[in-house]
Amino acid sequence: MLTQTLPLYLQDESNPQAHVCGSCEVRRTALFGALDDAALERVHAHIDNADLPPETRLYARGDNRGAVFTVRSGIVRFERVTEAGDRRIVRVAGRGDLIGQEALLQQAYRDDAVACTPVALCRIPVSQVQQLGQTEAPLLQELMHRWQSALDEAATWSAELTAGPARRRLLKLLQLLQRHANAGGEIWLPRRNQIGDMLDMRVETASRLVSQLRREGVLHPTGTHHARLDAAALGQALASAQA
Amino acid sequence: MLTQTLPLYLQDESNPQAHVCGSCEVRRTALFGALDDAALERVHAHIDNADLPPETRLYARGDNRGAVFTVRSGIVRFERVTEAGDRRIVRVAGRGDLIGQEALLQQAYRDDAVACTPVALCRIPVSQVQQLGQTEAPLLQELMHRWQSALDEAATWSAELTAGPARRRLLKLLQLLQRHANAGGEIWLPRRNQIGDMLDMRVETASRLVSQLRREGVLHPTGTHHARLDAAALGQALASAQA
DNA sequence: CGAGCCGTTGAGGGGATTCAAGCTCAGTGG
DNA sequence: CCACTGAGCTTGAATCCCCTCAACGGCTCG
Numbered sequence: 001m002l003t004q005t006l007p008l009y010l011q012d013e014s015n016p017q018a019h020v021c022g023s024c025e026v027r028r029t030a031l032f033g034a035l036d037d038a039a040l041e042r043v044h045a046h047i048d049n050a051d052l053p054p055e056t057r058l059y060a061r062g063d064n065r066g067a068v069f070t071v072r073s074g075i076v077r078f079e080r081v082t083e084a085g086d087r088r089i090v091r092v093a094g095r096g097d098l099i100g101q102e103a104l105l106q107q108a109y110r111d112d113a114v115a116c117t118p119v120a121l122c123r124i125p126v127s128q129v130q131q132l133g134q135t136e137a138p139l140l141q142e143l144m145h146r147w148q149s150a151l152d153e154a155a156t157w158s159a160e161l162t163a164g165p166a167r168r169r170l171l172k173l174l175q176l177l178q179r180h181a182n183a184g185g186e187i188w189l190p191r192r193n194q195i196g197d198m199l200d201m202r203v204e205t206a207s208r209l210v211s212q213l214r215r216e217g218v219l220h221p222t223g224t225h226h227a228r229l230d231a232a233a234l235g236q237a238l239a240s241a242q243a
Numbered sequence: 244m245l246t247q248t249l250p251l252y253l254q255d256e257s258n259p260q261a262h263v264c265g266s267c268e269v270r271r272t273a274l275f276g277a278l279d280d281a282a283l284e285r286v287h288a289h290i291d292n293a294d295l296p297p298e299t300r301l302y303a304r305g306d307n308r309g310a311v312f313t314v315r316s317g318i319v320r321f322e323r324v325t326e327a328g329d330r331r332i333v334r335v336a337g338r339g340d341l342i343g344q345e346a347l348l349q350q351a352y353r354d355d356a357v358a359c360t361p362v363a364l365c366r367i368p369v370s371q372v373q374q375l376g377q378t379e380a381p382l383l384q385e386l387m388h389r390w391q392s393a394l395d396e397a398a399t400w401s402a403e404l405t406a407g408p409a410r411r412r413l414l415k416l417l418q419l420l421q422r423h424a425n426a427g428g429e430i431w432l433p434r435r436n437q438i439g440d441m442l443d444m445r446v447e448t449a450s451r452l453v454s455q456l457r458r459e460g461v462l463h464p465t466g467t468h469h470a471r472l473d474a475a476a477l478g479q480a481l482a483s484a485q486a
Numbered sequence: 487c488g489a490g491c492c493g494t495t496g497a498g499g500g501g502a503t504t505c506a507a508g509c510t511c512a513g514t515g516g
Numbered sequence: 517c518c519a520c521t522g523a524g525c526t527t528g529a530a531t532c533c534c535c536t537c538a539a540c541g542g543c544t545c546g
Contacts, residue, residue, distance in 0.1 A: 057328075066334075070447065074479035078398070080398065080399075080402045080407065082402050082403055082404075082407075082538085083403065083415075084403075084407060084411065084485050085485065086407075087407070088401075088402045088406055090398045090401055090402055091398065092470075102391055104387065105384075105387060105388055105391055107391065110395050110398065111398065114481055116420065133383075134380075137377075140350075140376075140383055143387065144347065144386065144387065144390065145348055145349060147387065147391065147394065148344065148345055148350065150394050151353075151390065151393055151394045151397060152353050154394060154397040154398055154401065155321070155323065155334065155353065155354065155397055156264050157334045157401060158333055158397065158400060158401035158405060159323045159333055159499090160325055160326065160332075162401060162405035162443065163325065163331055163405075164325075164327060164329075164443070165441040165501075165502090166501080166502070168327065172326075191524075191525090192524075192525065192526095193524085200405060200406040200407070200504075202502075202503055202504080202528080203524085203525080204502090204504085204525095204527085205501095205502060205503075206501075207524095207525055207526055207527085208502095208526080208527080210525095211525090211526070219352045232403065400488080408533075409533080409534070410535090433493080434492075434493090435492075435494090436491065436492085443534080444534075444535090445534075445535055447493095447534090447535075447536085448491085448533095448534060448535075449493095449494085450492095450493055450494055450495085451494080451534095453493095454493090454494070454495085482515080
């Protein structure tokens, strides 16, 4: 799955991975943003890129693949099956986010990670990170930051997206997806049953609410799985559904 | 609040903090379990203990107190106020857990941390951890483990405790609290409105369900805020409420 | 002893689920 | 070309779970 694209430095001698990493559009915000050019030089050869179509599974819970990933573009969701047997989407990650950090601790992945949109990511072997960690203190610092923001995001998700009436939960979800909007300002609009897995509601309820928001002009579909939001209308809808 | 108890090495010359840390009952499972005696020797003087009565706030969201804490006994809850204005309990921590890790990144605390039961903890200045981090690689490794388990716990919390019918959510909560049972095998039984803040239900619903479980023999109150669980009955109740 | 908080229980209403029926749309093969 | 099919989305109607409103008892504390 990850071998769909060869490491770029094998594809084009004139455009080695070193150049790709150095000029990567998310470099400053991504994990290796903490590294200087010299340190970057030492790792770039071991990193390869991948482009995944929607609904591709990056890894499954229980896998131990010895790599972490940086999301260069697109949206990734984390799924879990509860002990009761139903699927729940626990969190999403977007551009610049580091995912699969469990691997750094020699631990198996905790969730299924699935591409929501087309996803571009780079795969970083754990050994590389550990080796760098010996000498590059800023990298460790950066790693801990990543962990903390993942934790914070998870807490926010559960505080804002799992409580209150269905309509408000959906509005909060749209607000969150807006932060991951693509270059055209469009958000990824999940399937109805995925909305259900995120917000703990039935497909029918999700459908009713989405249709309602569309009629109210909060949401403008621009494709099967994309839409544009009216920020003002969204804010107003949230304000009037405060409780 | 944390100055309620002086550093022990000031209290009793014959029982310095070095001895306390070395013989601490959670030492092996706590953060400094990764350190050897020599390294422990270098920090013990800067750590002080505190005993907090229930409902004491350890810190508030936004505080920046320059310290992390290890829970030696008792239960701590993390609270957050949603943008809609209602309080949500996002996670709990118990014996051996490290809390307030945000401080290590010079960041303000993300949640309010409040003692549920009487809590014993030790306060570790961030400077100490950072200083040790320079030389003690195992400590950093241990730190990252802590972050990962906090993240995992948060995801599990939101997957298991925020979905499904109210009765099952309560049963799952009891199951979780059982893991933090005290020496006598009793669990901490939250106030009804706290149950509400954890499981997103009203006080009345929480009360009804708790009473029901008591009548069914799943739950046996042993005090105002403590109870004993019938593991078999709990498991059976969960199984029959699978969906 | 009255005030206030917490827990409990009842009655009624509302929001989400459940059950059910069409709908659109892409893919398939006659 | 177009019926056939199945998956996903939508909408309706009935049911049920949980919320809301309300009242009451136990308890602590000023």
